[in-house]
Amino acid sequence: MPRRSVLVRILQVVTLVVVTVLFVVLIIDSFLNDGKPLTTLRPEGPAAQDIQNLVWPVFLVAGIVFVGVFGAIGFIIMKFRQRDDDDPEQFPEQVHGRTGLEIGWTILPALILAGVAVGTVITIINLDKRADDAIPVKVVGQQFWWSFHYDLNNDGNFEGPEDLTTAGELVVPVGREIEIVTTSNDVIHSFWIPGLNGKKDAVPNLLNPIKLEADVEGVFLGQCTEFCGLSHANMRMLVRSVSQDTYDAWLENQLTDKSAEPTDPDAAEGREIFTQQCAACHLVDGVSDPEDVPLVAGVAPDLTHLMTRGTFAGSIFNLYAPDGEPIGGNPEEVANPGDPGEALTGGPVDEGRVNRGILEDWLRNAPALKPAAADEGRGMPDLGLTEDQIDKLVAYLYTLN
Structure with a gap:
């Protein structure tokens, strides 16, 4: 050869x-x-x-x-x-x-x-198929975060006075079916928690059904999978599956009136700063009224129980250190979402485990951390807060558990 x-x-x-x-x-x-x-x-x-x-x-x-x-x-x-000895002009048998x-x-x-x-x-x-005891929840896509509306009295109205609205994290009892309908407040999004089900588009003026149920306790991460604007990749969400007792305690705390003024002087001043700088977009029960301020909860997450969540800013940052890990590290480590600990059900906030640095950076200049179009009502703007205002605003946010 x-x-x-x-x-x-x-x-x-x-x-x-x-x-x-x-x-x-x-x-x-x-x-x-x-x-x-x-x-x-x-x-x-x-x-x-x-x-x-x-x-x-x-x-x-x-x-x-x-x-x-x-x-x-x-x-x-x-x-x-x-082969070398083949005649290139000879065709094989047809x-x-x-x-x-x-x-x-x-x-x-x-x-x-x-x-x-x-x-x-x-x-x-x-x-x-749908279970008879399924919990109905409406999931609404926003630019660029998710809101969750629990129909607690099962009357088909997700916005009633007896219902519950939260953001970023969907808390569910383990082994219990969640009957979800997805929709959108602006453009088309896509809701996807791969560990619990497939994808479902969130389309304006349309309710798309999907069900979720977790076999075990834990945190299941998700991501918007329909390109929806500048921070599409930063539009995350998670399902936090807990025991039925923990879910009941979480739900009771979420429905508790939190309108009392803080006793800490810095937190009290922070509440005033919140009222002046943040309440035009964000809702906190007892502080801002959605009927009086048109933008309340229309383009920004409900912060009434912020410190019961492990993440914030569309779940791209950890509000707390993940379970079993020290404070610090990479607050964007999506594989290890923050754990609120006892604060999940209204217990004390463990300030030593709060990622205060990234929270302050967010208040200092949110557009630098998450691209958006705040001047068009999409995303949090740079509020121009002073360092003293940021310290007092964080002190107030710590009370929102």
Whole structure:
């Protein structure tokens, strides 16, 4: 065999080995979930498990087809390649009209697709079922954060006086179905908590149903998956699954009147600063009235119980250090969301675990941390606060638990 042919053969073999190794490494890496909080390959709820039960056989069949097709192509390339002693003008024997093969490669794909269709229909039916004791929640996309409206009296009205509105974090009892309808206050968004279910678009003037249920206690992260503006990538959310007792305590605290004035002098002054600088957009029960101020809660999160949340600013920053981790580090570490501890249910705020530095930076110059269009009513503007005002405003925010 000529030397050049030997080198070409070696190069072909090396290329094949390298491509195969890279392909295998990519496949293995896709199934490693460490540091991948938005993976769809780790279902933690019935709906996500139903989807996973459909995905696995489809991927298995697709993998078999992939190997079969490319294996056949590789075999044909090697077996029928032109050799050195071949006449380049000579055509191989032309074969056609194999009726059995033609029928086979028509029927087999049809049967495969029919099986996938049956599994898909069954999965859709299962995802559409609703539990009798499901908790109804309306999820509203905003530029660039999420608000959650609990219909606590189950009357179909999510904005009633007996209902609850919060932002950024959806707190749910473990093992209890949450019946969600998504909508939007501005442009099209997409609600996605991959550990608990698939995606659902949030469209203005339209209510799209989806259900969530967590099998275990924990925090499940999500992300807006429809491009919606400057901070689309910074529009995150999370579901915090807790025990039924903790959920009941959280709910009772959320419904507790928090209008009493702070006793700490700095916090009291901070409340006045909040009233003057922040209450035109943000709602705090007993401090700002949505009927008197048109912008209240229309373009900004409800801060009535801010310190019961582990994150803020569209859940891109940790308000507290994550569970078991020291204060500091990277407050944007999405894989480890902040843990409010006892403050979740109205207990004392552990100020030693609050990421005060990033909270102050946010008040100092929010547009520098999260791109938006504050002059058009989207995003928090730079309020021009002094350092003294920031200190006192933070002291007041600490009371919002």
